[in-house]
Amino acid sequence: MRALHHGLALALALWIALLALLTGCASPPPQPSPAPVTLPPTPSAPLQPPSPLGDFTQNERARWTPVPWSELPGWGEDAAESLWPALRQNCARPAPGWEKLCARLLLEEAPGDRLQAHGWLMTHLQPHRVESLDGNLQGLATGYFEPELRARRQSDARFRVPLFGPPADAQLARAPRQQIDQQWPGRLQPLLYVEDALDALLLQIQGSGRVSVREPDGSETRLRLAFAGHNDQPYRSVGRWLIDQGLLKAHEANWPTIKAWGQANPARLNELLWANPRVVFFRLEALPDPSLGPKGAQGLPLTPGRSIAVDKAAIPYGSLLWLDTTEPLSQTPLRRLVLAQDTGSAILGAVRADYFWGWGPEAEAQAGRMKQALRYWLLLPR
Known part of the structure; x- marks a missing residue:
């Protein structure tokens, strides 16, 4: 498995270098390295943000700053090809700016493996670091x-x-x-x-x-x-x-x-x-199909492990994000692609997520104990 991850990391490194040449970045692209496997920083550990690629975008609750793909911890480790059914369903009510990309996504064949899925995402999307208006990169992940x-x-x-x-x-x-x-x-x-x-x-x-x-x-x-x-x-x-x-x-x-x-x-x-x-x-x-989750505030069924609730004043419904937190029971890294499809009265702040675990005893055990440090990145169409 370590050899597989190393090969994937090298392949993704080539994607990063190619994208840098195609988009004509003003600054030299960072040298990618294999994804770290350490736990996310705790709230007491101050984070030093890397230099952004350009100007930030600010809304009522959050600031979004474009960053290189190498900033995303664990990028490449998620089974991104399994996201496609939820991503296509999400296009029924796309986030602002996703209309053209959704039209393309619905016509194209789904990626056949993890490398193809990550390559597609890196070709069409630009990661943005999400932080509060005062510059805080760290927030809270709970579960439901x-x-x-x-x-x-x-x-x-x-x-x-x-x-x-x-x-x-x-x-x-x-x-x-x-x-x-x-x-x-x-x-x-x-x-x-x-x-x-x-x-x-x-x-x-x-x-x-x-x-x-x-x-x-x-x-x-x-x-x-x-x-x-x-x-x-x-x-x-x-x-x-x-x-x-x-x-x-x-x-x-x-x-x-x-x-x-x-x-x-x-x-x-x-x-x-x-x-x-x-x-x-x-x-x-x-309940004709027990495999479908309940509808979230976006109006679409929630997908276990792929849907989160957010503060809609910070993150629009339908947005795709890269999540960096830990599982509550094992404390192992939880780093994956998720869709902002729900909200809640207690879900307030720029970096705040309620992670949908699904249903059943394991989901109840995880959700009932989840109160983890969180960072995430918004992936916007280029």
């Missing part, structure tokens, strides 16, 4: 996933926690969580009932989920609970509430420990839940 729950259409002794669609009751439609929890009986008709209030909260935090509904005849129906709005109340982190109460330390505040605390302290469970006044409302959708 699509929970899978069991549900019933009618409440019983086990399934008693309601999930709602957008209320017709104008008063409760904008009421905080505590008021909805106390006043919904007789005023709101739940879509479904689930077993655990903390699972229901997690579903609302993630924004969508999959449910297996036991029907009266004993059959099972697989459905998706899709995001359909919220009650216009501010989102408050229950993890932050536990920290402020002195019940958890900051490094302990991940979803597994939050859920464990709630299960160990049932008398204070409502106090924990009501610390977050926001309630998310859902709509039921069929």
